[in-house]
Amino acid sequence: MAIDFxxxxxxxxxxxxxxxxxxxxxPVGWRPFLLGxxxxxxxxxxxxxxxxxxxxxxxxxxxMARRIGLELKVPADFPAHALPPARAFYWIEQQDPxxxxxxxxxxxxxxxxxxxxxxDAAIAADAAASVGFxxxxxxxxxxxxxxxxxxxxxxxxxxxxxxxxxPFFLVDGEPFWGxxxxxxxxxx
Amino acid sequence: MAIDFxxxxxxxxxxxxxxxxxxxxxPVGWRPFLLGxxxxxxxxxxxxxxxxxxxxxxxxxxxMARRIGLELKVPADFPAHALPPARAFYWIEQQDPxxxxxxxxxxxxxxxxxxxxxxDAAIAADAAASVGFxxxxxxxxxxxxxxxxxxxxxxxxxxxxxxxxxPFFLVDGEPFWGxxxxxxxxxx
Numbered sequence: 001m002a003i004d005f006x007x008x009x010x011x012x013x014x015x016x017x018x019x020x021x022x023x024x025x026x027p028v029g030w031r032p033f034l035l036g037x038x039x040x041x042x043x044x045x046x047x048x049x050x051x052x053x054x055x056x057x058x059x060x061x062x063x064m065a066r067r068i069g070l071e072l073k074v075p076a077d078f079p080a081h082a083l084p085p086a087r088a089f090y091w092i093e094q095q096d097p098x099x100x101x102x103x104x105x106x107x108x109x110x111x112x113x114x115x116x117x118x119x120d121a122a123i124a125a126d127a128a129a130s131v132g133f134x135x136x137x138x139x140x141x142x143x144x145x146x147x148x149x150x151x152x153x154x155x156x157x158x159x160x161x162x163x164x165x166x167p168f169f170l171v172d173g174e175p176f177w178g179x180x181x182x183x184x185x186x187x188x
Numbered sequence: 189m190a191i192d193f194x195x196x197x198x199x200x201x202x203x204x205x206x207x208x209x210x211x212x213x214x215p216v217g218w219r220p221f222l223l224g225x226x227x228x229x230x231x232x233x234x235x236x237x238x239x240x241x242x243x244x245x246x247x248x249x250x251x252m253a254r255r256i257g258l259e260l261k262v263p264a265d266f267p268a269h270a271l272p273p274a275r276a277f278y279w280i281e282q283q284d285p286x287x288x289x290x291x292x293x294x295x296x297x298x299x300x301x302x303x304x305x306x307x308d309a310a311i312a313a314d315a316a317a318s319v320g321f322x323x324x325x326x327x328x329x330x331x332x333x334x335x336x337x338x339x340x341x342x343x344x345x346x347x348x349x350x351x352x353x354x355p356f357f358l359v360d361g362e363p364f365w366g367x368x369x370x371x372x373x374x375x376x
Contacts, residue, residue: 042237042239049230049352051230051350051352052352052353055350055352055363055365059362059363060363060364060365060369063372162239162243164237164239164240164243165240174247175243175247175248176248177243177248178368180366180368181248184251
């Protein structure tokens with residue numbers, strides 16, 4: 001059964017899920033979206049109160065990352081949007097679907113292991129270059145009207161399917177929310 | 189290392205944690221509190237949007253309960269407060285600390301396996317009777333000024349310690365939020 005994997009590049013638990021999902025021997029459709037667009041629809045903001053944000057960013061996400069051998073570093077501009085990589089992902093996917101996942105993994109590592117800014121288009125372009133794309137072509141591709149409308153469409157599609165957090169998984173219509181549900185996906 | 193276990197009786201994941209925490213061979217301090225009091229302080233409401241509530245109540249909490257062999261049944265008045273059992277717990281604890289945990293387990297099963305109303309004092313009294321307390325004494329004890337102020341104090345203490353969800357665990361000052369962190373507690 002294929003897994004649809006919805007995530008925001010600015011989401012620490014999305015990162016933690018992304019670093020583990022390949023271990024599930026199942027086709028995975030990577031679907032970056034903007035949590036901000038979802039929250040705008042539902043009238044709620046991510047990591048809404050300071051205590052919860054502090055817990056997630058300073059305690060729990062680093063702890064869960066360490067459990068899979070990774071040392072978390074928070075993006076320099078956190079909490080900022082991750083519009084550039086989401087657009088770059090869909091532009092790349094149109095050229096070469098296989099390399100889109102390699103790009104997602106590379107850029108995720110830049111944000112959450114190196115602390116690079118998620119809202120900085122140059123970082124996303126660097127990550128695309130690291131998987132073989134021309135930097136300027138990617139930067140231009142992100143600004144294509146078709147790329148922009150594609151991401152808007154993906155956000156709307158995620159909302160229509162009931163996605164309300166990152167990461168979020170859909171397996172044959174069954175929803176799973178959170179990186180803690182990875183073990184269940186494998187058994188599904 | 190002792191574990192402080194904070195939970196709201198109206199919380200499905202608090203229930204799921206409560207059904208598992210005895211398996212950890214460590215002293216556990218059961219600390220019921222009212223999530224509503226915490227949320228009032230932080231200006232946020234639990235299971236804030238309908239989509240998230242639907243996911244938790246209809247999909248995820250039943251799924252996680254089934255994994256530990258339990259068939260979840262949602263309390264008839266959900267989402268209502270769980271003031272009576274929280275008060276009853278601290279009244280009972282004052283008489284007999286050991287039986288307070290037996291009471292918590294019994295009343296939690298009434299709410300989440302039998303679907304009894306969390307806001308109904310009669311249900312809490314029934315559960316107290318099932319562990320050997322006099323029904324009327326418990327009902328009167330819940331109304332004691334000292335019981336009421338004890339619960340207020342416990343809520344304030346939880347807030348002061350940074351508790352913002354249910355279940356929530358503190359182990360030597362380290363916070364753990366959610367029933368998904370039970371496995372980590374065992375390793376702590």
